[in-house]
Amino acid sequence: MPEMMDGYNYDWTNSENMVLCGASSYVQKYYFNEKFKLLPDEIKNELKIMCVSFAEEAGGILTMEFDKFGNLSFCVRVDDADFYFDEIESGLKISLYQRKKEELLSQLELFYKVVILGESAE
Secondary structure, three states: OEEEEOOEEEEOOOOOOEEEEEEEOOOOEEEEOHHHOOOOHHHHHHHHHHHHHHHHHOOOEEEEEEOOOOOEEEEEEOOOOOOOOOHHHHHHHHHHHHHHOHHHHHHHHHHHHHHHOOOOOO
C-alpha cells in the first residue's frame, strides 16, 4: 500500500527486490513482509529494533531487501528536502549491524534461499 512521505509515494511492496522489513522516520512506521511470518518472533523483534532505531537515529527510510540471488542488503532512501538526515550515522549504523549481526544476516539469507527461492540448504 503506497504511503505519502513528504510529497511522494513510497510503496513497501513495489521494489525489484523483496523487502523483508523497513522503517520510515517520515511517517514513523515499521513494515514487516508477511511472506516471512515463519521467522521466529525473537528474530522479528530484533529486525524491528534494528530498523526502528536506525530510522530514529539517522532518519530517512531503511529497508532490508533480498536481491534475486538471495543476498540481503540495507537500502537507505532519503527525501531530497530532508536536512536532518545524518549520512555519517547512517553509514556507522549499517556497518555496526553488518559486524554485530553477521550471523543473523547470513541465517536470514539462508532462510530466504531455502524457503522463498526453494534452493537446497547445501
